[in-house]
Structures are given as C-alpha cells and as structure tokens.
Amino acid sequence: MPVTGHDTLQVRRSLQVGDLAYDYFSIPEAEKALGDLSRLPFSLKVLLENLLRFEDGRSVTVEHLKAMAAWLKERSSQTEIAYRPARVLMQDFTGVPAVVDLAAMRDAMVALGGDPKKINPLVPVDLVIDHSVQVDAFASRLAFERNVELEYERNRERYAFLRWGSQAFDNFRVVPPGTGICHQVNLEYLAQVVWTAKEGNKEVAYPDTLVGTDSHTTMVNGLAVLGWGVGGIEAEAAMLGQPVSMLIPEVVGFKLTGALPEGATATDLVLTVTQMLRKKGVVGKFVEFYGPGVGKLPLADRATIANMAPEYGATCGFFPIDEVTLDYMRLTGRTPERVALVEAYAKAQGMWRHDGMADPVFTDTLELDLSTVEPSLAGPKRPQDRVPLKSAKQSFEDALPSLAGDSPRDASVPVKGTDYSLKHGDVVIAAITSCTNTSNPGVMIAAGLVAKKAVEKGLNRKPWVKTSLAPGSRVVTDYYRKAGLQTYLDQIGFDLVGYGCTTCIGNSGPLPDAIGDAVNEGKLVVAAVLSGNRNFEGRVHAQVKANYLASPPLVVAYALAGSMTRDITTEPLGMGKDGKPVYLKDVWPTPQEVDAAVRSAVTAEGFRASYADVFAGDARWAAIGADKAAMTYSWDPNSTYIQLPPYFTGMSREPAKSVSDIKGARILALLGDSITTDHISPAGNIAKTSPAAKYLMSRGVEPKDFNQYGARRGSHEVMMRGTFANIRIKNEMLGGKEGGYTKLWPEGTEMSIYDAAMAYKERGVPLVVIGGKEYGTGSSRDWAAKGTSLLGVKAVIAESFERIHRSNLVGMGVLPLCFYEGTDRKTLGLDGSETIDILGLEAGLKPRMQLTCRITRADGSVQEVPVLCRVDTLDEVDYYRNGGILQYVLRQLLASSEPVGRA
Incomplete structure (x- = not known):
C-alpha cells in the first residue's frame, strides 16, 4: 500500500488529469506547515513526498518532515529517515541469491512455526535475466544463436528456479533471457516516472522510486526516477516491507553550461564527469545536475551520466523532470495518459525543471562547460582515470613497466597458425557492451557509421581482436536494421553476440586458443577496449591487464587499429583498399549524420514492438518447467547451483540480549586501497586450481562446466570458496603475491584464504580483515558480504568504505570499523601475525560509536587504538543485534504470524 492513512499535516489532495483523477500528497500544502521548500533539490523533494505519504507518527513523524525543511538552512542533516521505494529491480546474478534467501526464509518460517505466506514481496519486483550470457562465439552470423544455446545449457537449473519464483511469489515478474540489460529495460519500459497504485477506489500517484540489486540501478535517475543500488539483502528487506534506513543526504549540485563540441560523445562527457566527481569526493552523497546545459542533453546522455554514479562514488546522479523527459517517454512508447500525468504531477509538486528557474540550494557545487569536453578513454585499471584520446598511447606506455613485470618491453610472440605476432599493447578484446552506452542511440548509431565508413574504405578489424556487440535491448537491433548499419558492423566482426551484460562483467568468454597461448608465453600486457563502466583488474578477462573504457565508435576504431601503442588521433587506423592510409577523421561521422540517422531509425513503433510481449520469452524459456503449486x-x-543456505540454521525466535566483544581474532587478509567487490567476490571465471574448482570437481563437475562465479551465486558452497579468490588480489602478508592466499597463524603457513578460514573455524578463532581506503568499491555485490560472513570474519577494519558494501556487511552481521585519521595498517606496522580484540560492544551498541581495537603482537606487546563503528543508524543496530537483516526481518514477520494450524 502506498500510504498509511495517518497524514498529520493533512496534505492529501486530488489531481485531475484529463478524464482521470488521482490522489497525491501535496508538497505545496506541506509548505504551509514547513515553510518555503521551493529551492529544495529535486531529488530531496522526492524523499520529502515519500515521508509525507508514509507519515504515521512512528517510523515517519512530523519531526522527520521538519528535518527535511531544516536541510535548506544547514544543507546537510544527521537525521535518519525511513524511506520506502515503490519497487525493486534485480538482475539474475544478484537476483538468484535473493530468491534463494526468500525460499530459505519460507523454510525457516515453517521450522519456527510461522506462516510461509508471510514471506512474499509486498512491493513490485522485476528481475531481468541479463548477466548470464557469455561471448563464446563471435564474429559470426551464428554467434547470437550459439551463445544463447550455451547460456541455456549452463543455466537451465537457475532459470527453472527463477520460473518457480515467478510463480510461487506474488508481485514478482521475470524478464526472460535474450531481452536486454536490466537498466536499459528499466529505462525504456519498466520505469513510469510517476507511479500509481490502487487504494480502495482511489488511484494514488507518487514518484516512481526504486532500489536495485545492481549498482548501476542509478541509470534511471536520468529519467528523473530516484533509484540506486543496494545489496541483495537490503533489497530483500525492502521487498518484505522494511524501509531503507538512511540519513538525509548531502546533495552536490553539478552545473552544466554550454553544449558538447563536434567530435565529443556522451561517453567522453561521462568520463569527464566521473573524473571530476571522484576528485571532488561525493561518496554517500546525492549528485543533482542543473544549469542551462541540462536542457541541451538528450535523455540518453543523461542516463549515461546517471549510470556511472557508482564510478564517481555518489549514491545517485539525478536529473529532474522537464520537456526532455516527456519527449523520451513519448519516444519509448509510454501511454499518452502516463505522459500527461507526469507533466501535471511534476508541475503541481514543484518538481518541474525549466530554463530561467531559480537554482536549487545545494550542499556544495561544481561546474562543467560542456564545450570543453574532449574525446577520452579511461584506464588502464579504474573508470575515474580519464585519459584524453590524444594521450592514450603515452598513457599506456607509462603504465606498461608496472604491468609488464619482467617481460621485455619489446616482447613479440608469433601466434600459431597465423602470419602475425602479438605484442604488448595489442587490443585483443573490442566490445560494444554494457548498460552505460548501449542505451544511447547517439553513440550506438555513431559506432555503426564508423563501421560503414571503414568498410567503404576497405578496412577490417585486426585478426587478433575479439569483437562483440551486446546491445542493452532489442530496440538497438531494430534501429540498426532501419538505419542499414548492422551489415557493416557484421563485416568487421561486430556481429550480435547476445542481449545482456557481457564483457563489462567478465562474461567476455575465452580468447581464441592461439591468442591466449601467445599472451601466456610472452607474459604480454594486452588490452581490452570496451564501452562499459568497469575496468578493474581481473574483471574483463583474466589474461587482459590493460582495460580501457571508451565510446562505442572508439571501440570500433580500436578494433581497426588493433593496438594501444598507436596514436589514433595522428596515426592511420590502417590502409584502405586504394592503398592509402585511413585516419580516424576519415571514418568519424559528423553530428549531422548521427542526428539524421537517429531521427529516421529510432522510433516509438520500434520501442513498442520490442516490448510488446516482454515477459513471454522464447521457446527455450517456455520449455523450462516449474512446479506452480509449491x-x-x-x-x-x-x-551445485541452488543450495539451501545456512543463515537460519539453529536460529532462535529471539536474538541474544546483548552484543559481545570480539576477542582473540586473527587477521585473515591484510589489504590495500581500493579493494573492490570484484576482489572480494569475483564474478568471472573459476580458476581451475581454486578452492571453488576443487569443490566442484569433488561433486563431479568438469572444468568445462564450471560456468562463472556469478552464475553460481545460488550456491553458498561455491561462493564462500570464491571469497577473496580474485586472481589479482594482493594480501600484504605475502609480499606482493597475487591471488587468494594468506598465512595461517601462529604457524605462518601459506595456504588459500578459504582453507585458512576453515582451519580457524575448527579452532574456534574469530577473524578480521584489514583494509585501506575505499574498501568495497564497485558493484553492489551482496556475496562480498555474505562470503565474508560465512568465512567467519566478524569485523572489517578499513580507512574508509564504499556506501553499499558497508551497509551489506552490517546486513550480514559483520562489523565495519574505520581507523581514525592518521592511523592505518602501515602506521600500526601490521604484518598479519597479530591478534585483534574489538572492545566496547558489550557496553551497548550505538550508531557510529567509538570502540577500542586492541592489537597484540607476536612478541606479546599490546597497542590500543580507537576505531569508529560504522553501524550508522538505529535500524542497523537492530540488524547487527539480530545477526543480520534477514534474521531481523524473519523475526519481525514471525512475531506477526500466527503458527500454522491455529485459528
């Protein structure tokens, strides 16, 4: 239900839109009690409306509403609010374990004498299967069909489980494989900007809001839909009616002026914005875009910027409703009634952006003149490391010594069965992939035009480049067909490989054997160029150390050039059929060419046709059975795919009365800065020598059938063995050695992190992990917290945390702690041999309290340092006391559930 009926301020009003009437909760009416709110950031107006609608005198009070008004004076707040999103979005990697947990909660509810029907989503949930397709086949007209066949072979059990979930749970829909990326499907179809729901005989209108189990849920903020990524455990709680507990955020205003120059793309803009905001420091904050330049940005460009919020560290990057929003809704086939409602509602609520309006009040601001944006890439390891295209060659050469190690700089390895050799800097993967750009017709059409001009000049991809095209939805195929561009992309190897999130999440598939062998033989630093949003070490492909984010047309250009050691702004991409060199400027389309193709090929009819039967799926999907009655x-x-997790084993009806201190803990891993959730819980290939591989082989699974870690997230046995198993992670106990290894103390014996954790478990020894700055950056990957918990880690002590991972740790009953400024693992001289006590918990856990970390060294000396407990809110205190958010929710639902069989 969207409302509680308390409404102390009496702000419920009626809105007439044509022949339709809606109830809504009026911000202008609230201003009569709270004061002028007109210059509140648009994103905070969405939160304010949410509080008005759910104000019940308990979880939301008038004091919370007054705190929102007070924000305008203070421009920040320490007030905790209970926010209830309208819906939840999932993808299959993160969605499968969430549905596993819901199924396990039903079992636990039965075991504890409760009603399993209580475990049911209370808000709409959409799960889009988009993360399981891999690029096995490529550069072939049969690539799509072959990859889909393999996808179903590998994932039939998971898909049958999801079919069961869509039938067993209310309010739960599944978008089948081969449809698109969840964020693009959300942007183009699921999102409504203004949501409506029945309450009795009334239709209530309110802002469309969501949380998603993927960090790039933020993409939909480009459509003025407030949403961000959370861990699966938080999403499950939201599905089950629990509010998202959060502090009223700071909001950084990002002023845009001017217009993009010729030659610059939305990707170049977003890489610039990402670099600026990372430098500014916006972790845990909202970013809201304003200024005259906003009106000049197409909706797809706004979505591209909003998509990258996790990369610039913000909770979200929000664009308000305006005429551009309405135009996009019409283009994507939303109904005229919905478009009319969005316009009327936004204007009635003071949520309508228009030129000439007074700027909102922000916590802080920064500004970008769009005309200064230049063609760029980002890499070779982080999305915020923007490199101007003209400097890309030099950037790679500067990075090469640290990447190459002892491999000679002029290493050259003949590729078996070919007439060419492979060298450092050669591009072996060129992928048009991921939600960041494949939602954007401008850059996708530009890529097609580069391909067309290249073919007409007689160019082709270099033979060592693995090329792929993985659009975010079938709409792309429709407009490529109408524009006559797919045939040219096919001719240079960018055949359709699937609709889904492929190379960007490590589903890039294997390199051809001869290429992979040459890379290994020469210890070559080869490169990937992809139109994605993530390029962390070991993410794209295990054999590719240099990874660059770029616009789709630049991806095509680098496939033609074949090397990062070529300056494509001055050196030719190749030789044309006339024997003359062909340069980037010769194949780069003009803005007029791109605009003309977009206008003619991207149509509302194409969107409507692509989404006409979005939940039906193909014959393969229909053939997967599920027990409807269970x-x-x-x-x-x-x-080895779907297993009952142990979270509720031995669970009591009530939590322990007090929280215990952590005593005698050993350090499982001693880690540096920017440890990502990829490092903690990889999503890509399962290494054949890893603990996860050994487990799978013990269960009769052949290496060819290992699949990916991401595909096995429904198996806690695989995932806990994969925790801290990234091939690029470096445990500082081991002096620079890469991989998931540690030392077992007090012996000092080197072994895998999993094996050490199990040995400590047998000894009854709790564990801690020590980290540096920005611990847990990257995807909102709940298994990074789940696996940490299952290994027996009781606390993670770092210099700072990324927002989502910190929350996920609390949600799994793991204590996140921060060193105070001036203290870190280096100043403390930690080497991993120490034992750790965390003291002060037994006195009573409170949000953000100071605790004591007592370090006992191998020589018996003791040092105590204060640490900040990053259990930030009262709700999180409850979650931690219960052993995690799932246990908390289960106990709450159990308390409201009559035992089965009673009257």
Whole structure:
C-alpha cells in the first residue's frame, strides 16, 4: 500500500488529469506547515513526498518532515529517515541469491512455526535475466544463436528456479533471457516516472522510486526516477516491507553550461564527469545536475551520466523532470495518459525543471562547460582515470613497466597458425557492451557509421581482436536494421553476440586458443577496449591487464587499429583498399549524420514492438518447467547451483540480549586501497586450481562446466570458496603475491584464504580483515558480504568504505570499523601475525560509536587504538543485534504470524 492513512499535516489532495483523477500528497500544502521548500533539490523533494505519504507518527513523524525543511538552512542533516521505494529491480546474478534467501526464509518460517505466506514481496519486483550470457562465439552470423544455446545449457537449473519464483511469489515478474540489460529495460519500459497504485477506489500517484540489486540501478535517475543500488539483502528487506534506513543526504549540485563540441560523445562527457566527481569526493552523497546545459542533453546522455554514479562514488546522479523527459517517454512508447500525468504531477509538486528557474540550494557545487569536453578513454585499471584520446598511447606506455613485470618491453610472440605476432599493447578484446552506452542511440548509431565508413574504405578489424556487440535491448537491433548499419558492423566482426551484460562483467568468454597461448608465453600486457563502466583488474578477462573504457565508435576504431601503442588521433587506423592510409577523421561521422540517422531509425513503433510481449520469452524459456503449486522450494541435495543456505540454521525466535566483544581474532587478509567487490567476490571465471574448482570437481563437475562465479551465486558452497579468490588480489602478508592466499597463524603457513578460514573455524578463532581506503568499491555485490560472513570474519577494519558494501556487511552481521585519521595498517606496522580484540560492544551498541581495537603482537606487546563503528543508524543496530537483516526481518514477520494450524 502506498500510504498509511495517518497524514498529520493533512496534505492529501486530488489531481485531475484529463478524464482521470488521482490522489497525491501535496508538497505545496506541506509548505504551509514547513515553510518555503521551493529551492529544495529535486531529488530531496522526492524523499520529502515519500515521508509525507508514509507519515504515521512512528517510523515517519512530523519531526522527520521538519528535518527535511531544516536541510535548506544547514544543507546537510544527521537525521535518519525511513524511506520506502515503490519497487525493486534485480538482475539474475544478484537476483538468484535473493530468491534463494526468500525460499530459505519460507523454510525457516515453517521450522519456527510461522506462516510461509508471510514471506512474499509486498512491493513490485522485476528481475531481468541479463548477466548470464557469455561471448563464446563471435564474429559470426551464428554467434547470437550459439551463445544463447550455451547460456541455456549452463543455466537451465537457475532459470527453472527463477520460473518457480515467478510463480510461487506474488508481485514478482521475470524478464526472460535474450531481452536486454536490466537498466536499459528499466529505462525504456519498466520505469513510469510517476507511479500509481490502487487504494480502495482511489488511484494514488507518487514518484516512481526504486532500489536495485545492481549498482548501476542509478541509470534511471536520468529519467528523473530516484533509484540506486543496494545489496541483495537490503533489497530483500525492502521487498518484505522494511524501509531503507538512511540519513538525509548531502546533495552536490553539478552545473552544466554550454553544449558538447563536434567530435565529443556522451561517453567522453561521462568520463569527464566521473573524473571530476571522484576528485571532488561525493561518496554517500546525492549528485543533482542543473544549469542551462541540462536542457541541451538528450535523455540518453543523461542516463549515461546517471549510470556511472557508482564510478564517481555518489549514491545517485539525478536529473529532474522537464520537456526532455516527456519527449523520451513519448519516444519509448509510454501511454499518452502516463505522459500527461507526469507533466501535471511534476508541475503541481514543484518538481518541474525549466530554463530561467531559480537554482536549487545545494550542499556544495561544481561546474562543467560542456564545450570543453574532449574525446577520452579511461584506464588502464579504474573508470575515474580519464585519459584524453590524444594521450592514450603515452598513457599506456607509462603504465606498461608496472604491468609488464619482467617481460621485455619489446616482447613479440608469433601466434600459431597465423602470419602475425602479438605484442604488448595489442587490443585483443573490442566490445560494444554494457548498460552505460548501449542505451544511447547517439553513440550506438555513431559506432555503426564508423563501421560503414571503414568498410567503404576497405578496412577490417585486426585478426587478433575479439569483437562483440551486446546491445542493452532489442530496440538497438531494430534501429540498426532501419538505419542499414548492422551489415557493416557484421563485416568487421561486430556481429550480435547476445542481449545482456557481457564483457563489462567478465562474461567476455575465452580468447581464441592461439591468442591466449601467445599472451601466456610472452607474459604480454594486452588490452581490452570496451564501452562499459568497469575496468578493474581481473574483471574483463583474466589474461587482459590493460582495460580501457571508451565510446562505442572508439571501440570500433580500436578494433581497426588493433593496438594501444598507436596514436589514433595522428596515426592511420590502417590502409584502405586504394592503398592509402585511413585516419580516424576519415571514418568519424559528423553530428549531422548521427542526428539524421537517429531521427529516421529510432522510433516509438520500434520501442513498442520490442516490448510488446516482454515477459513471454522464447521457446527455450517456455520449455523450462516449474512446479506452480509449491509454496516452498524442493531443494536438490546434489545441486551445485541452488543450495539451501545456512543463515537460519539453529536460529532462535529471539536474538541474544546483548552484543559481545570480539576477542582473540586473527587477521585473515591484510589489504590495500581500493579493494573492490570484484576482489572480494569475483564474478568471472573459476580458476581451475581454486578452492571453488576443487569443490566442484569433488561433486563431479568438469572444468568445462564450471560456468562463472556469478552464475553460481545460488550456491553458498561455491561462493564462500570464491571469497577473496580474485586472481589479482594482493594480501600484504605475502609480499606482493597475487591471488587468494594468506598465512595461517601462529604457524605462518601459506595456504588459500578459504582453507585458512576453515582451519580457524575448527579452532574456534574469530577473524578480521584489514583494509585501506575505499574498501568495497564497485558493484553492489551482496556475496562480498555474505562470503565474508560465512568465512567467519566478524569485523572489517578499513580507512574508509564504499556506501553499499558497508551497509551489506552490517546486513550480514559483520562489523565495519574505520581507523581514525592518521592511523592505518602501515602506521600500526601490521604484518598479519597479530591478534585483534574489538572492545566496547558489550557496553551497548550505538550508531557510529567509538570502540577500542586492541592489537597484540607476536612478541606479546599490546597497542590500543580507537576505531569508529560504522553501524550508522538505529535500524542497523537492530540488524547487527539480530545477526543480520534477514534474521531481523524473519523475526519481525514471525512475531506477526500466527503458527500454522491455529485459528
């Protein structure tokens, strides 16, 4: 239900839109009690409306509403609010474990004598299967069909489980494989900008809001839909009616002026914005875009910027409703009634952006003149490391010594069965992939035009480049067909490989054997160029050390050039059929060419046709059966994909009365800065020598059938063995050695992190992990917290945390702690041999309290340092006391559930 009925301020009003009437909760009416709110940031107006609608005198009070008004004076707040999003979005990697947890909660509810029907989403949930397709086949007209076949072969069990979930749970829909990336499907179809729901005989209108189990949920903020990524555990709580507990955020205003120059793309803009905001420091904050330049940005460009919020560290990057929003809604086939409602509602609520309006009040601001944006890439390791295109060659050469190690700088390895050799800097992957850009017709059409001009000049991709095209939705295929561009992309190897999130999440598939062998033989630093949003070490491909983010047309250009050691702004991409060199400027389309193709090929009819039957799926999907009648899931004890997790084993109806201190803990891993959730819980290939591989082989699974870690997130046995198993992670106990290894103390014996954790578990020894700055950056990957918990880690002590991972740790009952300024693992001289006590918890856990970390060294000396407990809110205190958010929710639902069989 969207409202609680309390409404102390009496702000519920009626809105007439044509022949339709809606109830809504009026911000202008609230101003009569709260004061002028007209210059509140648009994103905070969305939160304010949410509080007005759910004001009940308990979880939301008038004091919370007054705190929103007070924000205008203070421009920040320490007030905790209970926010209830309208819906939840999932993808299959993160969605499968969430549905596993819901199924396990039903089992636990039965075991504790409760009603399993209580475990049901209370808000709409959409799960889009988009993360499982891999680029096995490429550069072939049969690539799409072959990759889909393999996808179903590898994932049939997971897909059958999701079919069961869509039938067993209310308010739960599944978008089948081969449809698109969840964020693009959300942007183009699911999102409504203004949501509506029945309450009795009334239709209530309110802002469309969501949380998603993927960090790039933020993309939809480009459409003025407030949303961000959370861990699966937080999303499950939201599905089950629990509010998202948060502090009223600071809002950084990003002023845009001017217009993009010729030659610059939305990707170049977003890489510039990402670099600026990372430098500014916006972790945990909202970013809101304003200024005259906003009106000049197409909706797709706004979505591209909003998509990258996790990369610039913000909770979201919000664009308000304006005429551009309405134009996009019409283009994408939303109904005229919905478009009319959005306009009327936004204007009635003071949520309408227009030129000449007074700027909102922000916590802080920064500004960018769009005309200064230049063609760029980002790499070779981080999305915020923008490199001007003209400096890309030099940038790679500067990075090469640290990447190459002892491999000679002039290493050259003949590729077996070919007439060419492979060298440092050669581009072996060129992928048009990921939600960042494939939602944007401008850059996608530009890529097609580069391909067309290249083919007409007689160019082709270099033979060592693995090329792929993975659009974010079938709409792309429609407009490529109408524009006559797909045939040219096919001719240079950019055949359709699937609709989904491929190379960007490590589903790039294997390199051809001869290429992979040459890379290994020469220890070559080869490169990937992709139109994605993530390029962390080990993410794109295990054999590719240099990874660059770029616009789709630049991806095509680098496939033609074949090397990062070529300056494509001055050196030719190749030789044309007339024997003359062909330069980038010869194949780069003009803005007029791009605009003309977009106008003619991108149509509302194309969007409507692509989404006409979005939940039906193909014949393969229809052939997967599921037991419609089963309230609880029939777990297969032999499964290595879907397993009953142990979170609720031995769980009591009530939590322990007090929280215990952590004593005698050993350090499982001693880690540096910018440890990502990829480092903690990889999503890509399962290494054949890893603990996860050994487990799978012990269960009769052949290496060819290992699949990816991401595909096995429904198996806690695989995932806990994969925790801290990234091939690029460096545990500082081991002096620079890469991989998931540690030392078992007090012996000092080197072994895998998993094996050490199990040894400590047998000894009854708790564990801690020590980290540096920005611990847990990257994807909102709940298994990074789940796996940490299952290994027996009781606390993570770092210099700072990324927002989502910190929250996820609390949600799994792991204590996040921060060193105070001036203290870190280096100043403390930690080497991993120490034991750690965390003291002060037994006195009573409170949000953001100071605790004591007592370090006992191998020589018996003791040092105590204060640490900040990053359990930030009272709700999080409850979650931690219960052992995690799922246990908390289960106990709450159990308390409201009559035992089965009672009257």
